[in-house]
Amino acid sequence: MTPQLLQLSGIGDRNLLRQFGIRTIQHLPGVGMNQQDRVEATYVVKLKNGVNMAGIRNVNCTYNTTLDDPCLIDYFEHPRTSPYSTNSGLFMMLHSTEPIKPNFPDTAFVFLPFRFTGFRENWVQEAFQYSVGTYLTVITNLARVTNNLGSVRIQSTNAFETPLIQINHFTGPSKQIELNRIKQSIRYLRNLILNSPFSKYVDYEEFPSSNIQTDEELDQFIQKYIWSHHACCTAKMGNTKRDPLAVLNSKGQVKGIKNLRVCDISIFPKIPSYYPFMSVITACEKIADDIIKQAKY
Ligand SMILES: Cc1cc2nc3c(=O)[nH]c(=O)nc-3n(C[C@H](O)[C@H](O)[C@H](O)COP(=O)(O)OP(=O)(O)OC[C@H]3O[C@@H](n4cnc5c(N)ncnc54)[C@H](O)[C@@H]3O)c2cc1C
Secondary structure, three states: OHHHHHHHOOEEOHHHHHHOOOOOOEEOOOOOOOEEOOOEEEEEEEEOOOOOOOOOOOOOOOOOOOOOOHHHHHHHHOOOOOHHHOOOOOEEEEEOOOOOOOOOOOEEEEEEOOOOOOOOOOHHHHHOOOOOOOEEEEEEEEOOOOOOOEEEEOOOOOOOOOOEEEOOOOOOOOHHHHHHHHHHHHHHHHHHHHOOHHHHHEEEEEEOOOOOOOHHHHHHHHHHHOEOOOOEOOOOEOOOOOOOOOOEOOOOEEOOOOOOEOOOHHHOOOOOOOOOHHHHHHHHHHHHHHHHHHHOO
């Protein structure tokens, strides 16, 4: 949202603004550039009949699509075992995809008690057609991805039109490194889940599936099913005197514009590790303090 609002307001790359007849107030070629996002994959196993990962009751929830959702009533009657009693995360485990650095985690595994293959259209309907607890999903969440070749550019002067968002996963020099990290994670999870005492609860591997084993098969699978939900970094902070792509100074002030600050996930030069929301809140608290100090309240 931030790069679109800035571009529509005449703050951005003058060549882009000119294409849409927008007068340039401040030429800042970094607006909308440096887009980054996490690389995420999921590993899913179907559990054997009668096994329930979460000890969750079997109720036909409508997931907020009807007023008479039976799971709302069930939640009040069984607050510990109703489907809505789970926040959907069982636990999280940190992992290093580099065997030579086992104590230097770079990946989070998030264990969920339902079938989830990523945030896609209709993911709720897809995931919850099966009872909660009958599948185990592990999300692989790579911290410290290095690809910053994505971008966000307006496509018209209409603020309601979605800008052109190019994520560009697996396009930069780090393509193979990130593919290998996901592959290593999938193989690690296979070993952890299928070659351990836990395997007695597993019926079969559903995603990627036991047919997908070789490097080539896994590469194709990953590139097809990869997803992400931490888009960021398109109005980055930096040294506005030396870095031509820096948009903000360390106080969140937009270069060359008086009294305009940005504070959201777009301000980070690099994607915050694992899950970004706390970093956003912390940065915004700091910027709010700066505003208060400057106003001398
Ligand atoms: C499905 C999903 C799950 C996630 N889960 C997690 C998680 O578990 N942990 C975690 O750390 N992060 C999570 N994230 C990431 C996290 O939610 C975002 O990184 C974070 O919300 C970004 O904060 P923000 O303030 O930049 O943007 P947002 O939180 O998106 O806030 C932008 C706000 O601007 C408003 N807005 C938009 N356009 C306009 C306009 N023209 N005028 C006025 N207002 C406008 C929007 O309505 C919205 O309220 C998740 C993201 C998604 C999509």
